[in-house]
Amino acid sequence: MVKMERGRVWDYFLGPLAYVVLSVAIYMVFVVAPEEKMMGVVQKIFYFHVSAAWVAFLAFFVVFVGSIMFLIKRDYFWDGISLASAEIGVVFTTIVITTGPIWAKTVWNAWWTWDPKLTTAIIMWFIYLAYVVLRLAAGEEEKTARFAAIFGIIGFLDVPLVFAAGRWWQKTFHPIVFNNPSGGLDPAMKPAFFISLFAFTILYIYLLVKSTRINLMQRELNRLKDMVKEKIYG
């Protein structure tokens, strides 16, 4: 209950903050950042495409940590965080795998190729979609949470593969942004890029706090419903 109340305070603070930093990020991307010479205006997809990918990685890492913590402590707070983070991760991975092909079609004239980066990314999306669907399935609460935690730990094995796919398998046409030996991002684009990353991170934290609080409220509701059932039917 204390955790729920604390969550409400953060909710009021993080919501407006996310709104402000996202507005600044949009301004930086469309007004301040220069247009890329080869790709033109469509390159501006990059800023939020990569930020969404970062949030997805972060979200699945939180699922991984939350799952381990749940198995150790058996505290449903961690289960609530894991479920919330998996949902957010799926939403942001959906953004990544829909905006990527739009960008690719205009620049490389191909919607999709089964190269290692894209293939591991779509597998990651399916893994966490399955995780969220699993949680919707009715069943004994403790058992479902335990099974989901194991799923959340094993499923995370794919996440480093997605990140490293471009470096490990050279065949990918997907550009490498961080530590690219052949250059990387134009310095004039960096402020817009890092503000976008920051804005999406704040948005992620806001959604995580809100969604976790809802999951804890749902658990409280289920507990009260069981109490009522017990009172009525003995």
Add this chain to the structure above:
Amino acid sequence: MSKLTALALAYFIIWTLIFLYTVVLGQRQKQIKRELELIKEALNKRS
């Protein structure tokens, strides 16, 4: 598809998905709050 159309489409998808998820969260929260209040009220009346 022109580059500008592609950019507009991508940003439309980004903001629609984020907006929809926020709406879903808000509705879920409202529904749970309503049910919680009803149950608490019923439990208080019985005791």
